[in-house]
Amino acid sequence: MSTLVMKFGGSSLGTAVALKQVLGTVANETGNWDQILVVVSALDGVTDMLFEAAQLARIANQRGYRRIAANLRSRHLAIIEQLPLERPDRDTLQAEIDRLLSDVLDHCRSIAQSLNEELSPAYSDAVLAAGERLSARIVAALLRQYEIRCSAVDGADILVTDDAFGNAHPDLALTRQRVEDTLLPLLRSDMIPVVTGFIGATPAGETTTLGRGGTDFTASALSALLDADELWIWTGVDGMMSADPHEYAGARVIARLSYAEAADLAYFGARLLHSRMIAPLAARRLPIRIKNIALPAQTGTLVSAAENDSAPAIKAVTSVHGLSLRRPASGSLAGVTRLVGNTLFKTLGMRSEVMIASQSATSSFICLVIPTSIGIDGVDRLQRALEAKMAEYPQKMPWRIQTVALVTAIGSNLQRAPRLQAQLLGCLQGVEILGLALGASNCSFTIAVPPSEARAAVRRVHELIVKSD
Numbered sequence: 001m002s003t004l005v006m007k008f009g010g011s012s013l014g015t016a017v018a019l020k021q022v023l024g025t026v027a028n029e030t031g032n033w034d035q036i037l038v039v040v041s042a043l044d045g046v047t048d049m050l051f052e053a054a055q056l057a058r059i060a061n062q063r064g065y066r067r068i069a070a071n072l073r074s075r076h077l078a079i080i081e082q083l084p085l086e087r088p089d090r091d092t093l094q095a096e097i098d099r100l101l102s103d104v105l106d107h108c109r110s111i112a113q114s115l116n117e118e119l120s121p122a123y124s125d126a127v128l129a130a131g132e133r134l135s136a137r138i139v140a141a142l143l144r145q146y147e148i149r150c151s152a153v154d155g156a157d158i159l160v161t162d163d164a165f166g167n168a169h170p171d172l173a174l175t176r177q178r179v180e181d182t183l184l185p186l187l188r189s190d191m192i193p194v195v196t197g198f199i200g201a202t203p204a205g206e207t208t209t210l211g212r213g214g215t216d217f218t219a220s221a222l223s224a225l226l227d228a229d230e231l232w233i234w235t236g237v238d239g240m241m242s243a244d245p246h247e248y249a250g251a252r253v254i255a256r257l258s259y260a261e262a263a264d265l266a267y268f269g270a271r272l273l274h275s276r277m278i279a280p281l282a283a284r285r286l287p288i289r290i291k292n293i294a295l296p297a298q299t300g301t302l303v304s305a306a307e308n309d310s311a312p313a314i315k316a317v318t319s320v321h322g323l324s325l326r327r328p329a330s331g332s333l334a335g336v337t338r339l340v341g342n343t344l345f346k347t348l349g350m351r352s353e354v355m356i357a358s359q360s361a362t363s364s365f366i367c368l369v370i371p372t373s374i375g376i377d378g379v380d381r382l383q384r385a386l387e388a389k390m391a392e393y394p395q396k397m398p399w400r401i402q403t404v405a406l407v408t409a410i411g412s413n414l415q416r417a418p419r420l421q422a423q424l425l426g427c428l429q430g431v432e433i434l435g436l437a438l439g440a441s442n443c444s445f446t447i448a449v450p451p452s453e454a455r456a457a458v459r460r461v462h463e464l465i466v467k468s469d
């Protein structure tokens with residue numbers, strides 16, 4: 001019994017043309033596998049728009065959130081207008097789009113009336129979930145039109161999560177039961193479930209989201225629970241790249257990555273993969289292919305178990321936001337790391353990972369990564385929350401908090417490559433280095449720099465990668 005899970009990211013779902021490519025891709029694979037499961041993100045840019053609607057609702061800007069809901073309606077209707085759907089299906093779909101967007105307005109109204117200063121992540125999750133609910137219905141309707149038997153499935157009915165709204169974590173044991181009760185019967189009767197990514201629900205049924213980019217996480221959890229043979233991630237770029245292709249011309253596709261490299265790459269800012277998705281797949285040695293929906297014949301990137309003999313090499317460079325804390329005294333870091341950990345969890349639903357900690361006779365320095373999965377305003381929210389918390393203990397917590405950029409070189413066996421490390425530091429001549437660390441997986445070498453120097457640092461490390469092969 002062969003099983004393929006395919007995830008379609010927002011950038012492979014933005015337009016009618018892209019959606020037809022999705023249709024072609026699924027149609028092509030139906031003959032090759034016994035079972036196929038599809039997981040979809042929201043259409044490109046939709047989650048950002050929904051987030052903005054929730055933000056506007058928070059400041060009771062009714063015109064603002066209504067305008068966004070109206071834009072979302074016209075965008076989704078325009079897309080289904082261009083798809084080859086029969087009249088009754090188009091009408092059903094249109095009614096569903098209207099219903100989902102009227103739910104969005106209801107949730108925005110509740111946010112506006114709640115008078116909370118901060119946007120509660122539970123409320124914003126209820127708003128954000130609409131994006132994937134819309135796209136899953138559209139994809140399912142399109143596939144059905146071509147006589148591909150399928151059914152849109154709400155991730156909230158499958159993924160049971162904790163209540164860390166905005167960044168929830170699935171409980172795999174509870175989720176397994178739902179997979180067996182709901183997805184397996186569909187798959188066994190030759191149906192393709194089209195599951196909304198990114199969304200789960202607490203055991204009490206409240207909608208949660210898994211953090212930005214969380215559709216990957218849905219796809220990986222379901223691949224693991226179904227014991228799939230492969231997971232394919234369809235996106236709008238050619239694969240995992242040596243640097244962010246939107247910012248650095250000359251970025252190239254990486255043909256192969258180990259699970260540890262892929263996990264570090266995602267953790268340190270490559271937005272293409274959600275960092276928490278790798279572990280469930282690595283444990284099962286389940287291969288992941290990342291491919292461009294527009295160029296399906298290209299091989300893309302394969303993430304799989306490492307080849308043992310691979311020589312040390314830098315494959316990619318990333319940059320991600322971080323926060324640094326500095327105080328003019330040395331001493332135990334236990335108190336402050338606990339405070340940071342608790343604040344991080346309360347504000348963003350994440351456990352903290354201190355990246356770099358160093359001390360001298362007269363000062364202490366700590367630096368932590370802010371993963372991209374927390375969304376655009378996460379760094380700000382965390383910095384404000386930390387400053388407020390520390391202000392409660394001015395004597396004990398005289399820390400100065402600053403944003404930093406963490407520039408990371410990713411590759412294998414970096415611990416055994418002092419020459420490479422020296423080359424890395426050498427190419428950063430003139431850049432102010434605030435701290436550095438070799439990652440525990442030996443796949444990453446991270447340098448903390450002032451945010452204004454991040455671009456130059458990434459560019460130089462990338463030149464080194466290009467030169468070295």
Ligand code: ASP
Binds near residue numbers: 009048215
């Ligand atoms: N739509 C969500 C986001 O944009 C989840 C995803 O795309 O993976 O973050």
Ligand code: MG
Binds near residue numbers: 009010042044
């Ligand atoms: Mg998305």
